Amino acid sequence: MRYAVGSDGVRISMESALTARDRVGVQDFVLLENHTSEAAFIENLRKRFKENLIYTYIGSVLVSVNPYKDLEIYTKNHMERYRGVNFYEVSPHVYAVSDNSYRSMRTERKDQCILISGESGAGKTEASKKILQYYAVTCPASDQVETVKDRLLQSNPVLEAFGNAKTLRNDNSSRFGKYMDIQFDFKGAPVGGHILNYLLEKSRVVHQNHGERNFHIFYQLIEGGEEDLLRRLGLERNPQQYQYLVKGNCPKVSSINDRSDWKVVRKALSVIGFSEDEVEELLNIIASVLHLGNIQYGGEDSGNAYITTDTQIKYLARLLGVDGLVLKEALTHKTIIAKGEELKSPLNLEQASSARDALSKAVYGRTFTWLVNKINVSLTYKNASVIGLLDIYGFEVFQHNSFEQFCINYCNEKLQQLFIELTLKSEQDEYEAEGITWEPVQYFNNKIICDLVEEKFKGIISILDEECLRPGDASDITFLEKLENTVGGHAHLTTHKLADGKTRKVMGREEFRLLHYAGEVNYNVNGFLDKNNDLLFRNLKEVMCMSDNKILTQCFDRAELKDSKRPETAATQFKTSLAKLMEILMSKEPSYVRCIKPNDAKQAGRFDDVLIRHQVKYLGLMENLRVRRAGFAYRRHYETFLQRYKSLCPETWPSWQGKLADGVSTLVKHLGYKPEEYKLGRSKIFIRFPKTLFATEDALETRKHSLASKLQSSWKGYSQKTKYRKLRSSAVVVQAWWRGILACRRAQRKRQAANTIRRFIKGFIYRHNERCPENEYFLDYVRYSFLMKLRRNLPKSVLDKSWPTAPTALIEASEQLRKLYMQNMVWGYCKRINPEWKHQLEQKMVASEIFKNKKDNYPQSVPKLFMGTRLNGEEINPKVLQSLGSETMKYAVPVTKYDRKGYKARPRQLLLTSNCAVIVEEAKLKQRIDYAALKGISVSSLSDGVFVLHVPTEDKKQKGDVVLQSDHIIETLTKVAICADKVNSININQGSITFTMGQGKEGIIDFTSGSELLVAKAKNGHLSVTAPRLNSR
């Protein structure tokens, strides 16, 4: 779990914060493991301070460390968060304390008080202001209440202006103790208040240490007062002009804006109910103190003092409303009543100065008290429940401690006593209420010190008073001696004379040492008598009693003059007021805020160990803790405890049905608590040691993880299942829709199919009719399917004559298509033919014309390509070529020539030129037949290669017809026919060919079919040619 560092809206319980204890420490010191160790205590403070966690509890006591910076933890949101919640459910805060007191007051109808203590600058006043603001914002309100709220809030700036000053320790140090009752009506609305003030540090009016200032109001008036006002008061706008403001040599403070503070104070005065006249009179007094300070004395020869500054007297007379001469007289003389007669004796310089200062102090001090009363009058309300706020000085130890420190420390002794009594009492009450046997707590009871100071006759104050009242030469030193004589043997007091050697070294001769509960303090007795006497000469009192100033007449009562009894000494007054305060506090239920100052430099983020250790000691925090821890470290209502830890025990998880006490008992037994570790009261469990709680808390942390993963897995399972179910139901819906669609489509298809079949059958029945609605579908279909079939079965080549049979309706169209297609194929084929192939085909065409169906070996020749020539250049004798001259050779082929006589076979070459056919034997040109002379060519119809070139008999150059045989008869004769243009001159003969042999003789060639080719002279003198039979014809 995350630890919330003041983040909005995050509630953290006390226990959960323990999980972050390593980092930010524990938020209640009672949970410190080593509760007696000061180091552990300070370490815890430090951890928290570093994390800006300035608040920590010791049980119900709040320890606050001044952060010296704005922490954003006092917003309205924060106030709301603390309102009405259980103290321990939220992180420690001054608002938690405020709210707790408020609720106790309302629910238990018991008056409350919040005691704020700590040394100067630790943040007491700030804390008290925060508390007041908390009530002002969060409590119910009405119109009348608004005024009271305002007055309560506005009393602060007024009292701070008159009672606070800049000191070395604090720029806004309260120089008086303050106890304020806030009164609430039965509805819980703040309806009034009452302030008690204690021991104002009057000496500051006339003297300030270096670096310190007088009370703020003087500077505010001088800086902020209107010109008019200053003129009336006879003041200049320059603090350096005033003797009472220059002692500390520190008129300006960077953190203070006197001018704007003046405005705030002026406004506050009117809110509180000051009339203009009252303000005027109040300011007259303040101004008159400044003028008093500027009164200068001169010394006569006789040593008597006289006033050298008459203007001051003039102003004073006007401002104080007294007779100037009388005042002047009073400031230089004292009146002694001896034997019923008034005797005036002049004062010397020193006496006159101290008389003047005494008057200033008295005037200021009494005015301050008047101011408090005035505020009280404006706040008064009776019959109400109250919450008291005590903002009082904490334990003080300086290098030199005087009467003031003595009083202050005495006050703290009293408060410590009250604390012990009340804490122990409340512990005891709680144990009793819970039915747990009380175990005695070991602690130091400081009653013995209180008695030493305040006891009648024997106490230090009594001894001091005695010395003050005693006739004769009483002095501070005689007081010290009297102390030694009277209480010298007391265990908590020692003096330089009585001390052992070691102590004597650290004590002055004029010092006595008190062993306070919080430590030892040496007091220097110098000034004790004077301060205790706090004397104002009678004639000065008389002057003041004559004043016209209404405030002063209230401050200086004439009855005082008549009272011959000596006034009570300061110490006794203080003792009495403290006794009253104790009574007040005792009648209330207290809460404590203990303030600590982290460093002397007023710096944020600096944690000065030594300084803090010192304060922890003087605030008695370790003592606080010891008392609180004497019994049990931790206690909680059964319900809260069970609620938090029930998951750690199977019987109590997830809920416990029986009594809460039994549930807690079952739980702690399961957790293995030992009997000495805890006790069960009526409504609460008490745990003795923090470690027991921490172990439980750690177990819870582990358990939380497993619970978290269990929750996670269940959640994951659940969410996956839900997702799956959703998916499945979606799938089912989609499926159903899709099935529906499919079924619709199928039905549609079936309907269509049935329709189609029906139309088909009808169409088939009417197929021979003219086109009509009944058969148009069928006819279209038939046409369509024929065309589609045709597309698939078109002939692949020009030779392919196949063609699908067309239905009756398409016969004509089919025929036209076939023709078109054929034409197209032929056209395509022709387009693809190259010139050589064309030439080849042309020759083949010629061959076909001549031989097709006429000669037996023609079919075999068809697939064989015709060659350009059968003899190349090298195979023909060059001489032959030479003799042919320019005639171009068109074709040459080896042939066999049969002699005319004897038909002897001779190898020859037949050459065809453009003009003639030539028969060549080697190099000899044997016979030349011009194409023009070629009468015809004969050839048999059989498969032989014999042919006859007929020449005219009358040509003498020719020796007769030539009988030749070619192995490529079809090719050779086609070439001859083309070259000689004798296509029609080729005769294909059956049986025999007759040819001329020259000289009128004839020869005959007989052709017969046989098994193989045989050419020979037959017995009848004919040339017999047997040609093999070929099956192809």
Ligand SMILES: Nc1ncnc2c1ncn2[C@@H]1O[C@H](COP(=O)(O)OP(=O)(O)OP(=O)(O)O)[C@@H](O)[C@H]1O
């Ligand atoms: N809770 C706080 N948040 C921020 N700043 C703070 C807080 N408490 C105190 N301070 C600072 O510390 C200064 C001194 O505080 P404060 O006047 O309350 O001290 P104090 O204890 O009343 O001293 P003294 O005994 O001198 O009156 C304040 O003026 C303020 O600047």
Ligand SMILES: [Mg+2]
């Ligand atoms: Mg203060």
